[in-house]
Amino acid sequence: MIFYDFMCKISVEQSHDNLVKAFQDPVPSKRTVERWYLDFRRERMSLQDEARSGRLSTAVTPETIAAAETLIREDSRINYEQFAETLKIGKAAINTILHDYLGVRRLCGGRWIPHNLSEMQFEQG
Structure with a gap:
């Protein structure tokens, strides 16, 4: 909607008002609409997120589970x-890895043990 409003030469204020009317709550702030307009003026016309370096989107992989x-x-x-x-x-x-994938929990002594121990196994430690 913001891009469409920009292309139609609608003001930032009116674009923000259009968002509020269409979606009520929550909508991007007026400042966010201003930033998008600035990007469009700088000819950043892509609506896709730009590639970012850094941490992977998920750290829970078969490799990290096996390593844990x-x-x-x-x-x-x-x-x-x-x-x-x-x-x-x-x-x-x-x-997530410890509890959901490996099914372990921590004992008072600080050791990790499987959730599904029998009472006898639990007492033996």
Whole structure:
């Protein structure tokens, strides 16, 4: 809509008002509409996001899952900071890998164990 309004030579204010009328809440701020207009004036006509360098969109891959499992086998007392440092991924991804993929939880002693231990296995530690 913003691009269409720009091409029709509608003002930034009117374009923002059109967004509010069409979508009510939430809509981009007036400042965001101004930035888009500026980009269009600079002949950035593509509506696609520009390529960005940096971290991958997802750190939860079969490779990182396997690496996390190996780390737990080598040291069952490994902590989140050590996972993050070794695997070069964030704590949220580590949490997803540990709980959703590997099905482990942390004991009071700091060891990672499978969620589905029997009572006898749990007592044996």
